[in-house]
Amino acid sequence: MEPYLSDLRPSIAAIIAARRAQLGVRLSSAALIICIFQLQTGLSWALAWGVTYFTVQLVEYFVFRKVDETRAMARSAERVFFALTMANSAAFTSFGLLLAASGSWGVMCAGILWSGTIAHVTINSGGSRQTLQCALLPPVLAFFALPGFILRDGGNLTDCITAVAAGLFSGFGTVAMWNVYQKLLKSATRAREFGRQAQFDSETGLPNRAALNQRTDELASTASGVVVVAAIGIDRFSHLRGAIGHAPMVELIAQLAERLSSAFNGIPVMRLSSGHLGLAFVARDMAEAFHLAATLQGAVTRPLQLRDTHVDVSVTIGLSEAADALQHAADLAILDRALIAVEQAREARRHIASFDAKLYGNPGATLSLMSEMSRAFDNGQMTIAYQPKYDLRSGAIVGAEALARWDHPERGALRPDLFVEMAEETGHIGELTEWVLRRAVRDQHRLRAAGFNLSIAVNWSGHLLDDVGFTDTALEIARGAAGKLCLEVTETAIIGNAGLARQTLERLRAAGLTISIDDYGSGLSSMAYLKNIPADELKIDKAFVLNMATDPVDAVLVRAAVSLAHSLGLQVVAEGVEQQAALDLLGEMGCDLAQGYLIARPIPLQDLVAYLGDRATDPASAAV
Structure with missing residues (x-):
């Protein structure tokens, strides 16, 4: 019983608060009843009833004057409340007995009064079944006294049975309606609560x-x-x-x-x-x-x-x-x-x-590019441009970086960073990298057939470092290469997946591929990471190379990077070489390879073959 009562405390407190607000109405109604029915029962009985009823109301008010819906009630206070609820109902019932004792008219008035009492307590019992039971008990039991009054006033047994049946029907019908009302009330309360919760954050209580x-x-x-x-x-x-x-x-x-x-x-x-x-x-x-x-x-x-x-x-x-x-x-x-x-x-x-x-921008149009990319591979829109790598010691072109280019029929030449980043975000980077890798291997064979043995570099996205299946595919493609293949991975991608990156890169390197750390200096450069990453080459970011001939700070940083890489056994590539003075400085610093517009812009395969042929036949053109 105790746990159930405890669950009802908020409901009972709400009933008490509502009754306290209605005290004036109840006392005024009682005064009106005394005035009307004293003609039937006599003034003394009416006043005696009034004093009793007023006393019960005032006791309830003063006992529960500090109870509200936000304050917990003691169990003893709950029991007192149930007792006063029964006393309230008994007070009305006793007045009905006085009326019934006064004659046939009084019997009818008592029945009306008790029916009204039942309806009243049903409406005001809130969600508390105990409150309803306490309030219903006196008037329902009083109905069983009606047969005596009916027989006294000349009624028969049928009239008695009819009156009792009517009382019981009224009581049970009221309880049934109370149950329906409570279900409707709970549904409405839940709906309001769901509506409230839908607009509030559950953790902070803030609106959402x-x-x-x-x-x-x-x-x-x-x-x-x-x-x-x-x-x-x-x-x-x-x-x-x-x-x-x-x-x-x-x-x-x-x-x-x-x-x-x-x-x-x-x-x-x-x-x-x-x-x-x-x-x-x-x-x-x-x-x-x-x-x-x-x-x-x-x-x-x-x-x-x-x-x-x-x-x-x-x-x-x-x-x-x-x-x-x-x-x-x-x-x-x-x-x-x-x-x-x-x-x-x-x-x-x-x-x-x-x-x-x-x-x-227009993300919707950009996203649609990914659905067009597969077709671009087949219809010639997607091509490969190669940017040569220049050996600062021998003066020869020893390699080239494969760069994807997309000439869209409606949007023209698309920036590589646009479709490459979108491919990474949408999970299509594997498809793009595989296509570039297959084309690079095919073109390397063509270069070999033309008499040029170049190492081809392909950019490897950090999103592929944890893709074991793609690594298997790349190794299968690489087995068909006609020369060295280099995979360029940005330092930020390696640092972000250091443990997994090491495993993947070691596997690729063991298969004979060269690993290059791309864009060195643009991210979170760390000597500790360089020490632990299985790499063969370090590419210094062009942001440091572009102005190194005129910016002493950039020159110092490039020199430090070259020295660091060599001390770790790495070959150094400087990208973004656009000035002869920068190339000369790199040579003095001991940099191994250079890449940039001064050497050559990214060019298609046929132009690369022609470029290499010119350098081979014209010694003057070999000088940069």
């Missing part, structure tokens, strides 16, 4: 993305200015969560939302995702929106107090206006545009940015 969308729609229909959504990205979110833990991070997000809301005149701040908050507001124009966003930035200049620790938090804010007319991004909701603006701001190293449609 759906709530922000609803607020945006409301503002758009009523506001006269520009409706703006601000997406607030928590910088270094993963790092912070890893440092302090998940539960403290949830607490920190709630605190941050509260501070941002306070700084913005109490406008509700919603949680959009694990690391993003957001809000919607109205501004005169986007200039004012930027000013208001700066207010949000200022709110996080002070550290947040998290238990016993101060935590510094910074945010990046992306803005988007509801009135944005975006033809090629019309399918993007205002909130999505604001979230994209956060990433655009981070890429531009800014704290606040509005959505830039031109920068965003």
Whole structure:
């Protein structure tokens, strides 16, 4: 019994709170009853009943005056409540007995009164079955006293049975209706709760993305200015969560939302995702929106107090206006545009940015490229251009890098970084790399037939380092090569998958392929990684080579990279060589190979054969 009673405490507290609010109505009704029915029962009986009823009501009020729906009730208080509920019902029932004793008219009035009592307690019993039972017991039992009054006033047995049956029917019917009412009430309550939960984040209790969308729609229909959504990205979110833990991070997000809301005149701040908050507001124009966003930035200049620790938090804010007319991004909701603006701001190293449609481009059209790529392999749109590698010691062309080129029939020549990055993101990079590798092997045979023995380099995406099946395919293709094959892997891809990268690269290297660390210096360069990666070659990023002839700092960095690579037994390639002075410096530094526009631009296979033939027949052309 105790656990069940405990579950009913919120319901009972709600009943008490409602009855306390109705005290005046109940006392006024009782006074009216005394005035009307004292004619039937006599003044003394009516007053005696009134005193009893008033006493029960006042006792209930003072005993439970501090109970509310948010405060837990003691078990003893629950028992007192049930006792007073029965006393209340018994008071009405006793008045009905007084009426029934006064004659035939009183019997009918008693029946009406008890029926009304049953209906009243049913409506006001809330979800508590015990409350209903306590309130129903006195009037239902009193019905069994009616046969005596009926027989006294000349009624027969049939009248008695009819009266008792009517009472029982009224009681059981009321209970049945109560059950139906409770089911409907619970369904409505669940629906309201589901609706509430649908608009609130379960972890922080903050309004969620759906709530922000609803607020945006409301503002758009009523506001006269520009409706703006601000997406607030928590910088270094993963790092912070890893440092302090998940539960403290949830607490920190709630605190941050509260501070941002306070700084913005109490406008509700919603949680959009694990690391993003957001809000919607109205501004005169986007200039004012930027000013208001700066207010949000200022709110996080002070550290947040998290238990016993101060935590510094910074945010990046992306803005988007509801009135944005975006033809090629019309399918993007205002909130999505604001979230994209956060990433655009981070890429531009800014704290606040509005959505830039031109920068965003047309992802739908770009994604459709992937479905066209397979056809491009077969219809001649996709080709290979080769950029020669120049040996600084011998002056000979000893290798070439295979670079994919796509001449789209509608969009023209596509930037390689566009379709290569898209292939990586959509999982098509394996298909593209396999095609390039097969073409490179085929073209290497053609070069060999023309009398040129070149090492061919192919770019190897970091997304393929953990693809064992693709590695098997690459090794099978490489077995048919007519010379050396080199796989160029960026240092960032290797560092991001160090353990797995080492296993894959060791397997490729054991099969006779040369491994080159591409774009060295553009990422998180580390001597420790260089020491542990099975590589044969190091390519210095062109960002350091382009201006090394005029920038002493770049020259020092290149010299250090050459020295480091040689000390580790690696051959060095400098890419981006466009000036003779840079080439001369590289030669002085002991660099092994050079690649860049000064030597040759990427050219088709037939042009590469002609280029190599010219160098072989004309010694003057061999000088760079």
